[in-house]
Amino acid sequence: MSVKRLVSKLTKENLWLYILTELSKKSMYAYEIARVLKEKYEIPVATVTTYIVLYKMEREGLIKKRNSGGMLGRKYYVITEKGATALVDGKKFLDRVIKMLEEEKVES
Numbered sequence: 001m002s003v004k005r006l007v008s009k010l011t012k013e014n015l016w017l018y019i020l021t022e023l024s025k026k027s028m029y030a031y032e033i034a035r036v037l038k039e040k041y042e043i044p045v046a047t048v049t050t051y052i053v054l055y056k057m058e059r060e061g062l063i064k065k066r067n068s069g070g071m072l073g074r075k076y077y078v079i080t081e082k083g084a085t086a087l088v089d090g091k092k093f094l095d096r097v098i099k100m101l102e103e104e105k106v107e108s
Contacts, residue, residue: 011041011043012043012044012045012049014090015037015043015045015049015050015053016053016057016062016086016090017087017090017091018036018037018041018043019033019037019050019053019054019057019063019077020057020062020063020079020083020084020086020087020090021087022036023063023077023078023079023083024079024084024087027066027076027077027078028076028077029068029074029075029076029077030047030050030051030054030075030077031047033050033054033077034047034050034051037050054077057083058077060082061080061082061083062079062080062082062083062086063077063078063079063080063083064077064078064080065077065078066078
């Protein structure tokens with residue numbers, strides 16, 4: 001039960017980390033991001049949830065939309081400087097947590 005809760009907290013409840021990681025590599029449209037979350041990261045997230053998270057991230061200035069200019073009129077998301085900083089800070093935090101947990105000694 002505890003591990004399931006941890007997985008949920010580190011995946012579904014922190015989609016922004018995964019999204020920013022992917023957007024730091026290339027711009028993507030929303031459906032593509034949802035597909036990557038499911039296939040690459042194995043996060044069982046509804047597509048609508050991805051759209052909600054993207055909307056919140058855009059409001060916070062972590063990402064911005066860019067029109068493709070093509071016939072489909074897709075909106076691509078790109079990471080902003082603020083988003084890149086948040087991604088670095090988030091990864092540093094996770095690294096610190098792992099290091100602290102590894103340093104703990106088990107007493108018998």
